[in-house]
Amino acid sequence: MIRILVCQKWVAPEGDSRGASHSPADRAALELALHIRDRAEDQTEVIVVSLGGPGALHGLRDSLARGADRALWISGPTDLRSDAVAAAIHSAVSTHLVEIGVPDWVICGDYSADRGSGSVPAFLAAFWDAEQALGLVQVTEHSASSLGAVRRLDGGRRELLSVSSPAVLSVEGSVATLRRATLARELAAATMEISEATAPLGPRETPVEVTAYRPRARMLAAPAGQTALERVRSITDTATAAAHGETVALTPDEAAERILTALRDWGYL
């Protein structure tokens, strides 16, 4: 039996449960799972998991209606920190869905409708010690145990990945368009059973206040130069063709050290 776990977050706009939804990415995650299941030769099961208040049950029913086989609701606060969310999901699945063991695939949207940090999938991969392929924009081919995907990199570049299970994937909304529920299934989902677990208390997401970054003040030597003009030039670098970039070939450890040194030099740390 192949098991695909889909993690979704049901998010309501402030004070109005009527506009609640899964993010397009979370919807794409479910569709990808259903797609893999429908084409798999081995028996395959899609299990949806959602952590949150009772509103999450609506989201789970919606996913059941659209074709998920089973659902697990982890009751808990919606603002747990990503590592705590992942820990809660990992432990709830391990204790309430024992038969699953390590899921073959864990598929998440790469952001929730309330735009979290998108780091839950990475923590999940750590907990299950699985491969991870995050931020997929396209899944090109798949079998039940491996798939090819495209990942977005900075600067408009793309990375082609080949991933084999067990793995944690996070997908963007572009990966798939979620199917609608059939009428009979939509009606049936209203009374389908949903397993329940409770999230252990964990650290909350600290609300991040977004302000423009200001490097802290640091001591600078007086600029060199005889005249005011020269000193200004030496600060602003106008006349020199000084290299602002630097290419180095280093081991990852050295590279990390080098980056930190540079940031320190520039006053960012």
Next chain:
Amino acid sequence: MPDSPMPDNPMPDNPMPETPFFEVVVVGAGPAGSCAATVLARRGVSVLLIERGPFPGSKNMYGGVVYPRILDSLHPEWWEEMPIQRWVTRRSTMVLTENQAVTIDFRSQNWGVPPYNGATAYRPDMDHWLASKAEAAGARLLTSTTVTGLITDARGQVCGVRTDRPDGDVACRMVIACDGVNSFVAKEAGLYPDLNPANFTLGVKETLGLSRSVIEERFAVRDREGVDIEILGGTQGVNGGGFIYTNLDTLAVGVVLKLPALAAQKTRPEEIIAHLKSHPGIAPLVEGGEILEYSAHLIPEAGRSMMPQLTGEGLLVAGDAAAMCLAAGIWLEGVNFAMASGMAAAETAAEAITAGDVSKRGLAGYEKRLNSSFVLADHDKLSRIPGLVLSDRVQHQYPQMIANVVERVFRVDNPQPKPGLRKIFAEERKRAGVRLRDLARDGWTGMRGFG
């Protein structure tokens, strides 16, 4: 979840065994549909209420005042639960010309205490609540689902609906069409012989944000009291009218425009609202309000004369789908008519199902019920009023005449002595180009209609 028959457990006489079955399918979870579904569910009839919006009320807008006394029997003490904004304790009718306004103002504190009279409310809130009552009674609600057609059997009897979901057919014994003003269900069943755009008005509205205290000061109300202002004139020559209603911390300001008149000229709906808002009699009331939501919807305006056949083979039509809305000048009531007709349709359907005859003949009790209730009684009494109110004379000549008469009555022309009212009236009637014969006839129509 309420207990109700599951689709995989079809009733014995499901004509389409593979298809989910309900005894009655109600199309549209507006006030008509939700009240119909509530009545049916309470009578033990299995009922599916289908709504195309993501939640009931999401597609629905109106002016803003509901008269829910009809709910006394269905949801006693509805006023404890219903999501309302303010209780209407003041009603005004304003007649506007370009720079004049005549207002008749009525206030009653009786309307501010149970069982109340009218209330302002948002449709997405109210319709959502009404549908939740239907669910609590045992009806199944299916949202995000558009009914796309009727299924009929060999005898031409309606026995199901098609929806836009995959495998979207539902089988049933009969359908109640509560799908609102555009009712494609009633049209498909051939119950609307012809569709005349002149029978419809377009309502456009702005929800304006203002603080509670500013609203209460400007409209001279306190606590949860609210105001309902109906406006005649002020629509820039397009036949129609306007309204202002007070919500808790918003105002509803809008105009209602006769379709052919709107289409035949050059001013767009939002410009007509803007013009109304800048009228010297209106501006001080609405100034500073930030537009929180702009919305629009059609109204079946012609009352009795445009009503379709209300009964088909296995089909009943209720609410705006049957043009039950009462839009007669100082009245703009549709929600109460929708609720009452939905309830009447459901009572009839429940009886017909028990009797085992949902043919047109078996459903004949519906029209009888409506005739003996306010629904058709009011429509019959006021059948000529919509035409009168939207007529060119009432729209373009009378407001000017009335305003000029009132202006001269109150004007102090010293050292001239005050002129007699009769003289002013005769002069202003002539000035406005109103013929005495038309005035007398309109007066008579109005007296008979309103009286």
Next chain:
Amino acid sequence: MTQDNLRWPEISFEDRIGTARFDVGERAHITVDSRICADCSTRECVVACPAKLFVPTADGGILFNYEQCFECGTCYMVCNREGAIAWTYPDGGHGVVFSQT
């Protein structure tokens, strides 16, 4: 208060329509046959559509966008030309979502 203060600072149409929420579906629920519109001189839809979705084009046709539509039905009612407008409701769950009206 001066006359100027009474003047309403009207918002742009984009801002106005932006106050309403639309959960746009993938299927265009209304389509307009611009070839038929090319022969239409009355253009009822242009003035009457509350969402201002009918835009005359330089070549005499009509440009129509279905996205921010109130699903009111005004356009098919006022249009006098057979076949110019194909009108349906959006797929279930999509289209306008009112909240305070």
